[in-house]
Amino acid sequence: MVLSQLHKGDTAEIVKLKADKILRDRFASFGILPGEQVVIHECSLAKQTIEVEVGRSTIALRKEEADKIEVEAT
Amino acid sequence: MKKIMIALAGQPNVGKSSLVNAISDAHLKVGNFSGVTVDKTEVEFVYHDPKRDADYEIHIIDLPGAYSLTDYTIEEKVTKQFLRNDDYDIIVNVVDATNLQRNLLLTTQLMETGRKMIVVLNMMDEAQKEGIEIDAEQLARILGVPVIKASAAQGEGIDALKSAMVEVYEKPQTTAKVIYSDVIEEEITRIVAFLEEKHYRSPIPYRQLAVRLLQEDTDWYKRMHDEPIWIEILPILREGLQHIYLHSETKDLDAIFADEHFAFAKGAKMEVMALHSMRAQNPTQKIDKLLINKFLGIPLFLFFMWALFQLTFTIGAVPMDWIDAGFGWLGEQAHAVLGDGILGQVVADGIIAGVGAVVMFLPNILILFLGIALLETTGYMARVAFLLDGFFHKFGLHGKSFIPLVTGFGCTVPAYMAARTLKNERERLITLFILGFMSCGARLPIYVLFAGAFFGQDQAGNILFLIYISGALLGLVMAKMLKTFVFKGEEEPFVMEMPKYRWPSWRLIWHTVYGQALSYLKKAGTFILAASILVWFASNYPKSDTIASTYAAKIEHASTPEQKQRLQNERTSAQLEQSYLGRIGKATEPFFAPLGFDWRMSVALEAGLTAKEVVVSTLGVLYAQGDSADEQNGGLIAALRSNISLPAAIAFIVFVMIYLPCFAASAVFTREAGGWKYLVYLFFFTTGTAWVMALLAYHITRVIVGG
Ligand SMILES: Nc1nc2c(ncn2[C@@H]2O[C@H](COP(=O)(O)OP(=O)(O)OP(=O)(O)O)[C@@H](O)[C@H]2O)c(=O)[nH]1
Ligand SMILES: [Mg+2]
Numbered sequence: 001m002v003l004s005q006l007h008k009g010d011t012a013e014i015v016k017l018k019a020d021k022i023l024r025d026r027f028a029s030f031g032i033l034p035g036e037q038v039v040i041h042e043c044s045l046a047k048q049t050i051e052v053e054v055g056r057s058t059i060a061l062r063k064e065e066a067d068k069i070e071v072e073a074t
Numbered sequence: 075m076k077k078i079m080i081a082l083a084g085q086p087n088v089g090k091s092s093l094v095n096a097i098s099d100a101h102l103k104v105g106n107f108s109g110v111t112v113d114k115t116e117v118e119f120v121y122h123d124p125k126r127d128a129d130y131e132i133h134i135i136d137l138p139g140a141y142s143l144t145d146y147t148i149e150e151k152v153t154k155q156f157l158r159n160d161d162y163d164i165i166v167n168v169v170d171a172t173n174l175q176r177n178l179l180l181t182t183q184l185m186e187t188g189r190k191m192i193v194v195l196n197m198m199d200e201a202q203k204e205g206i207e208i209d210a211e212q213l214a215r216i217l218g219v220p221v222i223k224a225s226a227a228q229g230e231g232i233d234a235l236k237s238a239m240v241e242v243y244e245k246p247q248t249t250a251k252v253i254y255s256d257v258i259e260e261e262i263t264r265i266v267a268f269l270e271e272k273h274y275r276s277p278i279p280y281r282q283l284a285v286r287l288l289q290e291d292t293d294w295y296k297r298m299h300d301e302p303i304w305i306e307i308l309p310i311l312r313e314g315l316q317h318i319y320l321h322s323e324t325k326d327l328d329a330i331f332a333d334e335h336f337a338f339a340k341g342a343k344m345e346v347m348a349l350h351s352m353r354a355q356n357p358t359q360k361i362d363k364l365l366i367n368k369f370l371g372i373p374l375f376l377f378f379m380w381a382l383f384q385l386t387f388t389i390g391a392v393p394m395d396w397i398d399a400g401f402g403w404l405g406e407q408a409h410a411v412l413g414d415g416i417l418g419q420v421v422a423d424g425i426i427a428g429v430g431a432v433v434m435f436l437p438n439i440l441i442l443f444l445g446i447a448l449l450e451t452t453g454y455m456a457r458v459a460f461l462l463d464g465f466f467h468k469f470g471l472h473g474k475s476f477i478p479l480v481t482g483f484g485c486t487v488p489a490y491m492a493a494r495t496l497k498n499e500r501e502r503l504i505t506l507f508i509l510g511f512m513s514c515g516a517r518l519p520i521y522v523l524f525a526g527a528f529f530g531q532d533q534a535g536n537i538l539f540l541i542y543i544s545g546a547l548l549g550l551v552m553a554k555m556l557k558t559f560v561f562k563g564e565e566e567p568f569v570m571e572m573p574k575y576r577w578p579s580w581r582l583i584w585h586t587v588y589g590q591a592l593s594y595l596k597k598a599g600t601f602i603l604a605a606s607i608l609v610w611f612a613s614n615y616p617k618s619d620t621i622a623s624t625y626a627a628k629i630e631h632a633s634t635p636e637q638k639q640r641l642q643n644e645r646t647s648a649q650l651e652q653s654y655l656g657r658i659g660k661a662t663e664p665f666f667a668p669l670g671f672d673w674r675m676s677v678a679l680e681a682g683l684t685a686k687e688v689v690v691s692t693l694g695v696l697y698a699q700g701d702s703a704d705e706q707n708g709g710l711i712a713a714l715r716s717n718i719s720l721p722a723a724i725a726f727i728v729f730v731m732i733y734l735p736c737f738a739a740s741a742v743f744t745r746e747a748g749g750w751k752y753l754v755y756l757f758f759f760t761t762g763t764a765w766v767m768a769l770l771a772y773h774i775t776r777v778i779v780g781g
Binding site for chain 1: 085141142144146172173174175176179180326328329332336358359362363366367368369371456459460461463464467473567568569570571572574
């Protein structure tokens with residue numbers, strides 16, 4: 001499952017990042033890394049943009065980016 | 075006096091600039107979103123160290139925030155390059171105490187530079203509120219560098235930081251070291267032992283050099299490549315790397331070291347941080363439930379904008395009337411004291427009319443800036459970027475473009491700079507090109523003037539809102555066109571941090587607004603004043619003797635006072651039209667004629683290329699030499715109403731909305747876009763669009779009102 005398939009309020013664990021190096025670095029520096037927990041705060045209409053909580057940060061992602069984050073619901 | 079150079083580094087929005095403001099008496103720009111500081115800024119002050127009883131000249135370089143030391147955005151490049159190549163003594167790494175783990179990630183990267191370092195745990199006040207306790211001493215032991223707890227907002231830990239700077243400066247290099255996993259540590263030890271055996275002369279500590287080599291750092295490979303030791307060290311390295319690969323899933327060294335950094339940061343955090351209260355009610359999440367709500371988010375944002383423009387107009391109108399009356403009185407006094415000669419005219423009809431017309435709008439400007447300051451400091455800005463991203467995306471823009479675009483409502487100059495937070499060059503160029511469509515604060519006076527003159531008091535606020543919104547929408551459409559036809563290509567991923575909501579510091583807001591007021595008045599007192607005098611002279615000279623004598627004769631023979639008045643007005647108009655300014659206006663009138671503008675409006679627009687306030691001051695001067703007596707009493711607003719038709723007024727507003735921003739902004743645009751050719755494109759792009767849109771506006775309004 002990927003992050004963009006989750007719904008508002010869901011919690012999941014990050015399993016794998018399928019992004020290229022640049023984006024993976026960016027994810028890493030935001031604390032988006034395998035093993036971390038994510039909580040979905042809000043999705044915009046049509047699920048274009050998603051707000052998630054990782055670690056102690058709140059981060060907004062687009063669907064395209066969320067597609068590249070593999071998660072396992074917890 | 076000894077000079078200490080400090081490089082201030084840290085992730086975005088951790089309070090670096092706030093810290094500089096707290097340490098020195100600087101007023102760096104502070105805002106609650108990532109990417110406030112986009113260029114390095116140096117601040118210096120003298121510190122008297124009580125322990126050593128000596129003075130130090132401390133220079134702090136506030137660097138743009140960087141999530142990591144990669145070249146992701148332009149401003150991160152600035153930071154990385156500075157840290158790598160520039161001369162400085164100490165890195166002060168500011169860390170957000172409420173987000174330790176993620177911040178320590180950058181700390182580990184900074185430690186690998188091998189410079190002297192101090193870690194500042196900022197936002198301790200917030201950490202306390204959130205029940206986070208950090209053992210600073212333990213952290214200092216783990217990192218091998220001094221760790222200081224501070225709160226830039228409350229001025230805590232500032233003295234401790236200052237004396238730590240001196241301490242660290244005076245002491246020899248301490249051993250900051252990142253601890254890696256056993257496999258890597260083993261290889262480091264092996265390489266270090268070899269270097270020791272060879273007594274290799276290294277400019278950096280062996281351990282660090284070993285890490286660089288294991289990371290396959292290009293610079294160091296290049297540097298060591300020509301040295302005899304290279305052939306000997308190569309097999310050791312090769313074997314070491316093989317060993318490391320054996321223990322990890324990938325052969326990507328960047329990924330391997332990223333994991334190492336992460337493990338180190340996480341380990342350090344676990345050891346020093348305790349969370350006391352269970353994540354007590356976080357107000358941010360509660361507020362977000364409402365403000366970024368799927369359905370309510372965007373309507374609420376539009377409502378806030380609408381309310382801001384309503385306030386701008388209605389509250390601004392009150393002092394505006396007083397200021398207007400004040401300047402009117404001043405003008406009369408000037409005429410009374412200085413007489414009706416040249417001096418009296420220059421002062422009353424040139425300076426006072428021109429400067430007064432601009433100063434009159436000070437209250438409006440301040441309210442607008444107050445609104446922008448609130449948006450920037452509360453944390454709402456990033457939310458709006460989130461809300462609008464989906465929408466922006468459709469038009470080829472990035473959600474983050476919202477930040478420069480909003481800055482553009484204040485002033486286009488810093489907005490061009492703010493676009494640096496966009497990583498993708500094309501998206502950045504598109505943003506630069508459409509930034510001018512976001513009407514800056516200096517255009518506000520023109521809108522307020524025209525909205526007030528042509529739409530009643532109760533409608534003016536709505537009209538303002540409409541002007542700004544339609545400017546922004548037009549910008550979006552243009553972005554789409556640019557994206558489709560000119561700047562095609564890949565898009566930047568959207569990953570953006572949402573800061574916590576924070577109460578704005580009123581001192582900060584006061585400073586921003588006060589600073590804006592001061593600079594506006596300063597501009598009015600210098601640039602606008604000079605421009606007004608210039609416009610006055612250019613509109614009064616040369617004087618034509620033929621016109622003077624013909625009318626003198628006619629007026630002599632006039633039978634009724636009305637006829638006399640009419641002739642006098644005709645004379646003024648005739649004189650104006652053959653003045654220098656009149657000639658310029660007449661020459662360019664054909665270009666503007668299809669839009670319904672007379673030569674005065676044309677001249678005002680041309681003068682507005684220098685600065686948009688000049689449009690109003692020019693209109694002020696040109697219409698102060700008004701055509702009839704009753705207009706003189708009604709001021710500029712009445713003069714406009716009786717001289718300009720509604721369709722022409724609307725076309726004028728539209729033209730102002732779109733055409734080229736001022737000189738200063740054009741210069742910054744050229745620099746940020748990267749060449750003069752872009753300014754030429756921008757000139758034709760904006761002027762062309764402005765002309766076409768104004769033409770449409772003119773004809774559509776004519777059809778509607780039948781003018
Ligand atoms: N509560 C609290 N807020 C702080 C503190 N220090 C800074 N802030 C707030 O944090 C936000 C960010 O501050 P800045 O100084 O602009 O941060 P920066 O690190 O310079 O950010 P960039 O320039 O974007 O990298 C602002 O809203 C500050 O008011 C602090 O010690 N306590
Ligand atoms: Mg800053």
